[in-house]
Amino acid sequence: xxxxxxxxxxxxxxxxxxxxxxxxxxxxxxxxxxxxxxxxxxxxxxxxxxxxxxxxxxxxxxxxxxxxxxxxxxxxxxxxxxxxxxxxxxxxxxxxxxxxxxxxxxxxxxxxxxxxxxxxxxxxxxxxxxxxxxxxxxxxxxxxxxxxxxxxxxxxxxxxxxxxxxxxxxxxxxxxxxxxxxxxxxxxxxxxxxxxxxxxxxxxx
Amino acid sequence: xxxxxxxxxxxxxxxxxxxxxxxxxxxxxxxxxxxxxxxxxxxxxxxxxxxxxxxxxxxxxxxxxxxxxxxxxxxxxxxxxxxxxxxxxxxxxxxxxxxxxxxxxxxxxxxxxxxxxxxxxxxxxxxxxxxxxxxxxxxxxxxxxxxxxxxxxxxxxxxxxxxxxxxxxxxxxxxxxxxxxxxxxxxxxxxxxxxxxxxxxxxxxxxxxxxxxxxxxxxxxxxxxxxxxxxxxxxxxxxxxxxxxxxxxxxxxxxxxxxxxxxxxxxxxxxxxxxxxxxxxxxxxxxxxxxxxxxxxxxxxxxxxxxxxxxxxxxxxxxxxxxxxxxxxxxxxxxxxxx
Numbered sequence: 001x002x003x004x005x006x007x008x009x010x011x012x013x014x015x016x017x018x019x020x021x022x023x024x025x026x027x028x029x030x031x032x033x034x035x036x037x038x039x040x041x042x043x044x045x046x047x048x049x050x051x052x053x054x055x056x057x058x059x060x061x062x063x064x065x066x067x068x069x070x071x072x073x074x075x076x077x078x079x080x081x082x083x084x085x086x087x088x089x090x091x092x093x094x095x096x097x098x099x100x101x102x103x104x105x106x107x108x109x110x111x112x113x114x115x116x117x118x119x120x121x122x123x124x125x126x127x128x129x130x131x132x133x134x135x136x137x138x139x140x141x142x143x144x145x146x147x148x149x150x151x152x153x154x155x156x157x158x159x160x161x162x163x164x165x166x167x168x169x170x171x172x173x174x175x176x177x178x179x180x181x182x183x184x185x186x187x188x189x190x191x192x193x194x195x196x197x198x199x200x201x202x203x204x205x
Numbered sequence: 206x207x208x209x210x211x212x213x214x215x216x217x218x219x220x221x222x223x224x225x226x227x228x229x230x231x232x233x234x235x236x237x238x239x240x241x242x243x244x245x246x247x248x249x250x251x252x253x254x255x256x257x258x259x260x261x262x263x264x265x266x267x268x269x270x271x272x273x274x275x276x277x278x279x280x281x282x283x284x285x286x287x288x289x290x291x292x293x294x295x296x297x298x299x300x301x302x303x304x305x306x307x308x309x310x311x312x313x314x315x316x317x318x319x320x321x322x323x324x325x326x327x328x329x330x331x332x333x334x335x336x337x338x339x340x341x342x343x344x345x346x347x348x349x350x351x352x353x354x355x356x357x358x359x360x361x362x363x364x365x366x367x368x369x370x371x372x373x374x375x376x377x378x379x380x381x382x383x384x385x386x387x388x389x390x391x392x393x394x395x396x397x398x399x400x401x402x403x404x405x406x407x408x409x410x411x412x413x414x415x416x417x418x419x420x421x422x423x424x425x426x427x428x429x430x431x432x433x434x435x436x437x438x439x440x441x442x443x444x445x446x447x448x449x450x451x452x453x454x455x456x457x458x459x460x461x462x463x464x465x466x467x468x469x470x471x472x473x474x475x476x477x478x479x480x481x482x483x484x485x486x487x488x489x490x491x492x493x494x495x496x497x498x499x500x501x502x503x504x505x506x507x508x509x510x511x512x513x514x515x516x517x518x519x520x521x522x523x524x525x526x527x528x529x530x531x532x533x534x535x536x537x538x539x540x541x542x543x544x
Contacts, residue, residue, distance in 0.1 A: 068211035068259070071246070091247050092315060104288075104317045110246045111318070114211060115239070115263040159314065166292070166313070180449035181312025 053117050057082065058126030066113055073097045075113035076123060084124035084154045088183075095182035098155035098162075099123050105162030124154035127161075136204040137161050140195040148186035156182045160196045161204075169200045206249050213261040217268060217392060217426065220260055224422040225394025227258060238262055238424055240284065241319040243311075244327045252337050253328075253345060262424075266320070269426055274299055279430040283322030287378070291316060300430060302439035302458050306381035309443045312450045322425035325379045325405070326417065330452055331361065331372035343369045344413040351413075359518040360454070363526070364479035366514055370413030372480060374406065379482035380458035380474035381441055387430045393423030402428075406481035435462035435470050437542050442533040444477070444525060453477030455526040457533040461497075466538075468492040473534075475509060478526045485509040488530070497538050499531070506530040 052065040055075065062080055073090070076082040076099070088096030090109045097109040100122035108121075127135035137157050140146070147153045159182045163169050168178035175193050184192065214220040220238070227234040237256035239245055240263075248254035262284070269282035274295030281290060290296055291307035307316065310324075333339045333352040341350035353361055353371050361371040379402075387402040405417050419425075430436075439460035445451040456476035462469040471492040473485040488509035495501055506527035513523045 068209060069206045091250060092243055095312065095314060098314055101317075105314050106318050107243075107314045110242050110315075112211075112239070112242065112246070112259075112261065114213060115242065115261055117213070117264075162317075163313065166288070168313070177449050178313050181314045 053114060055080070055113060055116055055121065056119065057121045058123060059120075064113070068112065068114060070113045071109055072099070072111040072113045072116055072121065073108035076108060076121075082123050082125050086151055086154060088152070088155075093183075094152070094155075095159060096152050096155045098159045098182065100158055100162060103162075103165065105159045122158070124157060127157070135161075136202050137195070137199045140198040140202075141192070143198060144191045144195040145188075146191040146195040147184075147188050152182060152184045152186075156184065156192055160192070160199065163196065164200050164204065169196055172197070207252070207255055207257075209256055210258045211261060212259075213264050215264050217265055220262055220265065221392055221394050221422065221424070223260055228394060228421050232421065234258065236260065240323040241286075243315050243319045244323060248328060248335070251335055253335060272296065275432070277432050279303065279428075279432065281321055281428040281430070283425040283427055284320045286317055287311070287319050287321065287324060288313065288316035290321065299432065299437055300385070300439070301437065302381040302384060302441045302460060303378070303430065305441040306377040306443075306458060309441060310377040321378065321428060324376060325382065325402075325425070327376050328416075329372035330375045332357075334372055344372060344409070344416075347412070347414045354516070357518060358516040360452075361516055361519050362478060362480045363513040363515050363519055363522050364475070364483050364510070365408050365481055366516075367409045367411065367413070367480075369411055370409035370480065371516060372409070372413070373477060374479060374481050374483075375452050375477075376482070377441065377443060377453060377456060377476055379406070380456060380476040381439075382428065382430065383474040383482045383484050384439065384458040384460050384472040385430050385433070385436060386472070387428055389425050390427035390429065391419065391423050392426045393420055395420060395423075397426075399429075403482075403484060409480050433460075433462075433470075435460040435472055438463065438537055438540050439472075440533060440537050440540070442529055442536065444529050455522055455529045457526075457530040459530070459533045459537045461534070461537045463497070463538060466496045466498075468495060468497050471505075471534075473505075473509065473530065475526060475530065478510075478513075478522050485530070487511065492534070497534065499535065502531040502534040503527070505534065 055062045055064055076085050086096040088094035092107050092110040097107055098105050099108045101119050137160055163178045169175050172193050175196050214223055227236045235256050236258040239259050239261045266284040269284040271282040272285050272290055272293050273280040279300050287307045291304050297304040334342050334344050339352045341352040343351055362373045382402045389400045389402055391398050441458050443453045443456040453476045455478050458474040460472040471489045473488050475483040488505040491505040491508045509530055510523050510527055
């Protein structure tokens with residue numbers, strides 16, 4: 001594991017623009033060292049020391065000092081610039097904020113960032129290899145056109161990886177049942193099921 | 206979300222001690238334990254829960270996360286995740302109603318997060334409780350009234366209601382625990398004790414804000430479910446408005462001990478229709494010693510809802526709940542149980 005520290009007071013990198021450019025060239029070259037964190041946005045409540053702690057995300061360690069209210073979702077998006085994770089309902093009902101925690105799919109909107117101490121978090125940015133090769137589940141979603149607007153897609157892909165790992169992707173019926181926590185307002189569901197079957201048949205979870 | 210002070214103790218003793226210290230200074234200290242977070246953080250974002258101190262138990266999850274199905278009892282640590290228990294082969298085989306009640310609840314992500322202890326303590330989904338813009342909610346603000354009584358109450362309870370509250374208990378696992386006569390192990394500032402699961406939840410009566418008999422600062426550490434003659438012939442039947450990822454409109458946890466077609470013993474708990482996990486003792490009595498036929502199952506189901514009091518929009522729950530219980534009983538009777 002890369003143990004380099006990321007100071008939350010370091011100036012923000014221009015990572016979002018960098019990702020847009022690379023997406024246009026057809027690759028997703030996630031480079032964690034680009035993802036330097038910003039200073040916390042919210043003021044800390046008076047009298048609360050808000051001690052710093054380490055967040056382990058995509059095999060990197062980020063040293064952060066956050067308002068205790070900060071959810072894992074907001075920490076990833078607003079402080080680590082990992083904006084692949086999406087805020088949909090923010091109440092655990094839509095699945096757009098799904099990430100892997102210790103390899104299991106969880107909802108980042110219903111976890112405090114502070115509760116993640118000592119636990120490894122994987123976001124959509126952590127799936128592709130350093131040289132830009134997509135995870136087979138990402139490739140399967142592209143092959144099957146398993147999205148329209150794409151907003152729910154990072155959560156769908158991470159949830160699908162968890163679904164296969166759990167052994168709940170044996171049949172289309174199982175996939176629909178065990179993917180029911182990820183809503184898609186574009187209703188790309190048949191294509192999502194087909195993509196998961198492809199990745200499952202490749203032995204990927 | 207309102208601000209709060211946060212701590213993350215590294216042991217159960219430290220957590221209970223911290224809570225005990227707060228309660229010693231102020232018996233009504235607005236402090237809360239945080240486990241899986243799927244209820245508490247949701248309600249804090251809605252401004253329904255307003256703790257000023259949050260004691261995060263996430264560092265203890267390894268300490269009380271066991272799943273031990275044994276020949277005489279099933280022991281479940283309160284921090285075991287719903288998904289782990291639902292997928293455990295020993296639980297699926299020998300305590301099927303437990304595994305099914307967990308597998309049919311929430312979503313895969315929520316089942317990976319939520320602790321068993323938090324699951325049984327989850328708060329009602331009553332939309333008037335969950336939305337503070339409705340001033341009247343005796344559960345949220347004691348003495349303020351009940352907006353659901355004259356409001357949209359299709360999802361509300363028909364059993365165990367009072368003139369002060371008709372909010373439905375939303376969980377599934379609790380009905381399985383109730384049907385199988387589970388016992389809770391509790392820990393708190395005053396020490397440890399055990400409690401029959403059926404004594405945990407309190408009817409709303411005139412105090413809907415008091416939902417359980419837990420003492421201040423107490424938390425659940427373990428569930429103990431005895432293996433009895435009816436445990437393996439058990440199932441959970443859940444009727445929902447959609448096929449998956451939805452709370453019960455009506456549900457039934459049933460367990461039967463049969464001698465041929467004759468019911469030696471029956472255990473029945475109902476969900477989605479009552480203010481607390483609802484044990485149907487009268488229906489159990491109606492079955493005992495008799496041959497289980499469709500007619501007898503219907504008699505038992507009618508008995509289970511004899512005391513039901515429908516509101517404006519939820520009378521259908523009586524028919525639906527009876528049909529669900531009847532089907533659950535007949536399905537349980539038809540199960541092939543390996544020796």
